[in-house]
Amino acid sequence: MTNFPVADIRADFPILAEKIRNKPLVYLDNAASCQKPNAVIDSISHLYRHDYANIHRGVHTLSVRSTDKFEAARGKVRAFINAASHKEIIFVRGATEAVNLIAQTFGRANIKAGDEIVITAMEHHSNIVPWQMLCEQTGAVLRVAPMNVQGELIYEAFEALLNDKTRLVAVVHMSNALGTINPVQNIIAAAHAKGIPVMLDGAQAIPHLAVDVQALDCDFYVFSGHKLYGPSGIGVLYGKQALLEAMPPYQGGGDMIKTVSFEKSTYAGLPHKFEAGTPNIADVVGLGAAIDYLNGIGMAAIADYEAELLAYATEQAQQINGLRIIGEAAEKGAILSFVLDRIHPHDIGTMLDSLGIAIRAGHHCAMPVMDFYQIPATARASFAMYNTKEEIDVLMAGIKGLIEAFG
Amino acid sequence: MFEDLRDLYQEVIFDHNRNPRNFRVIDNADRKVEGFNPLCGDRLTLYLKMAGDTIQDASFQGSGCAISTASVSLMTEIIKGKTEAEAEALFKTFHEMTTGKTEDIQLEAVGKLAVLAGVREYPARVKCATLAWHTLDAALKNETQAISTE
Numbered sequence: 001m002t003n004f005p006v007a008d009i010r011a012d013f014p015i016l017a018e019k020i021r022n023k024p025l026v027y028l029d030n031a032a033s034c035q036k037p038n039a040v041i042d043s044i045s046h047l048y049r050h051d052y053a054n055i056h057r058g059v060h061t062l063s064v065r066s067t068d069k070f071e072a073a074r075g076k077v078r079a080f081i082n083a084a085s086h087k088e089i090i091f092v093r094g095a096t097e098a099v100n101l102i103a104q105t106f107g108r109a110n111i112k113a114g115d116e117i118v119i120t121a122m123e124h125h126s127n128i129v130p131w132q133m134l135c136e137q138t139g140a141v142l143r144v145a146p147m148n149v150q151g152e153l154i155y156e157a158f159e160a161l162l163n164d165k166t167r168l169v170a171v172v173h174m175s176n177a178l179g180t181i182n183p184v185q186n187i188i189a190a191a192h193a194k195g196i197p198v199m200l201d202g203a204q205a206i207p208h209l210a211v212d213v214q215a216l217d218c219d220f221y222v223f224s225g226h227k228l229y230g231p232s233g234i235g236v237l238y239g240k241q242a243l244l245e246a247m248p249p250y251q252g253g254g255d256m257i258k259t260v261s262f263e264k265s266t267y268a269g270l271p272h273k274f275e276a277g278t279p280n281i282a283d284v285v286g287l288g289a290a291i292d293y294l295n296g297i298g299m300a301a302i303a304d305y306e307a308e309l310l311a312y313a314t315e316q317a318q319q320i321n322g323l324r325i326i327g328e329a330a331e332k333g334a335i336l337s338f339v340l341d342r343i344h345p346h347d348i349g350t351m352l353d354s355l356g357i358a359i360r361a362g363h364h365c366a367m368p369v370m371d372f373y374q375i376p377a378t379a380r381a382s383f384a385m386y387n388t389k390e391e392i393d394v395l396m397a398g399i400k401g402l403i404e405a406f407g
Numbered sequence: 408m409f410e411d412l413r414d415l416y417q418e419v420i421f422d423h424n425r426n427p428r429n430f431r432v433i434d435n436a437d438r439k440v441e442g443f444n445p446l447c448g449d450r451l452t453l454y455l456k457m458a459g460d461t462i463q464d465a466s467f468q469g470s471g472c473a474i475s476t477a478s479v480s481l482m483t484e485i486i487k488g489k490t491e492a493e494a495e496a497l498f499k500t501f502h503e504m505t506t507g508k509t510e511d512i513q514l515e516a517v518g519k520l521a522v523l524a525g526v527r528e529y530p531a532r533v534k535c536a537t538l539a540w541h542t543l544d545a546a547l548k549n550e551t552q553a554i555s556t557e
């Protein structure tokens with residue numbers, strides 16, 4: 001912990017100097033969205049000030065510059081997750097859109113009445129609802145692999161759900177409500193042994209773990225830029241080239257075609273087939289800048305530092321009477337979800353906010369997880385590489401204080 | 408530690424949160440409506456026993472934050488003995504008080520409910536305070552479907 005350059009990192013994030021209600025901001029809502037370093041903010045304004053035009057469609061200098069920056073960012077994403085080809089990197093609005101895209105293209109083409117899709121009990125709504133919509137459209141069936149009270153997938157039960165009707169396994173890599181990191185390597189091996197493709201929802205995992213899609217051998221991997229210190233409104237769908245090539249397009253329009261006539265249009269090759277219309281050019285460039293920034297620090301170093309933060313926070317939290325941690329998986333990312341005896345998470349959220357501490361209070365878009373624990377909501381502190389032990393001390397003092405105030 | 412919150416979390420609110428009034432089921436209730444705030448998961452069931460157009464008894468069940476629990480607890484106390492029209496008028500006044508639309512709201516008109524006026528400074532918490540009243544509104548209109556703040 002001593003040699004992780006957290007002070008330098010903090011200095012790169014201007015918002016961390018904000019005062020909230022006259023107190024220094026303690027930002028612990030990173031699982032909802034991360035703050036942005038200067039490198040990202042500046043890359044966007046630099047693009048707009050010096051290089052901006054529409055991409056892929058002009059011969060003029062600015063269009064070329066913009067296109068180069070846009071495609072360079074695609075290359076950065078490819079390298080960051082070690083995809084085999086830039087053709088496998090599709091820019092979308094976020095993890096949510098990526099899941100919907102898979103459901104409505106791969107799903108509509110390959111999943112029929114009676115077929116099954118397997119998810120887990122700890123999914124975010126964005127990896128539940130698109131599948132329910134597909135099931136309604138096709139008559140397919142959604143199967144849910146259960147978890148235990150620690151918030152860990154019951155692996156044998158998951159495996160038992162795989163059968164010759166299973167067409168897709170879609171699981172969260174790291175849970176946003178619990179912090180659980182799923183045994184994705186085993187999940188993928190088990191599914192592949194039965195010829196079933198696997199989609200990983202990497203929205204939470206991506207800022208915390210080094211992800212190598214080829215080593216994982218997952219078929220799809222989805223994530224959002226805004227949780228990776230990048231801009232909001234941009235995300236990534238990774239898919240194996242052969243799968244993407246076989247899938248029908250998602251939306252029709254400009255940029256995704258080869259030729260158009262009123263009789264018939266033909267589609268562009270990958271990745272453009274899935275990128276209809278003018279994309280979110282500036283935020284793609286911003287995402288590229290976020291990746292450069294993270295590479296400068298190193299995902300392994302970040303993971304180690306965050307593991308120390310989580311261990312410290314967990315140890316401190318366990319000493320607070322009346323606090324119960326929700327999500328105690330052995331494999332866990334930097335998320336501390338908790339409830340307090342007789343104090344509702346919303347009251348916790350408002351009271352901590354008055355101390356300058358930002359946490360999330362609610363169901364975290366995971367209502368089935370709340371139902372499982374028979375609680376309406378949790379309070380969740382989620383950590384990022386710019387958080388410190390001192391901030392955790394401020395959080396814990398705040399929690400102790402509000403327990404006292406409630407009496 | 409929480410000086411800034413004194414207007415929001417008054418002692419009365421802590422008290423009603425710790426010991427909610429009328430926290431029970433009315434077995435032969437004439438009206439029973441569920442209120443739900445999908446943003447935070449708060450749920451409550453409101454029971455009314457009517458005598459003509461007068462609310463003879465009111466009670467609730469459910470779980471929520473201190474603001475919503477105190478709000479529904481205070482509400483069940485204050486509406487007992489009121490006519491439907493009086494309760495509706497109170498709902499309107501309460502709504503104006505908590506959403507801050509009327510600057511010079513007559514706090515005397517709402518009696519004890521004035522302790523909830525502080526929520527107007529906390530837009531994220533207004534619905535916690537108004538859930539009970541929207542549920543009452545539905546009950547008075549004799550709706551039976553669950554209502555939702557969203």
Ligand SMILES: Cc1ncc(COP(=O)(O)O)c(C=O)c1O
Binds near residue numbers: 031124204
């Ligand atoms: C695990 C998980 N999956 C998916 C999403 C959806 O991401 P987005 O809202 O950026 O599309 C989130 C974000 O909250 C998440 O935490």
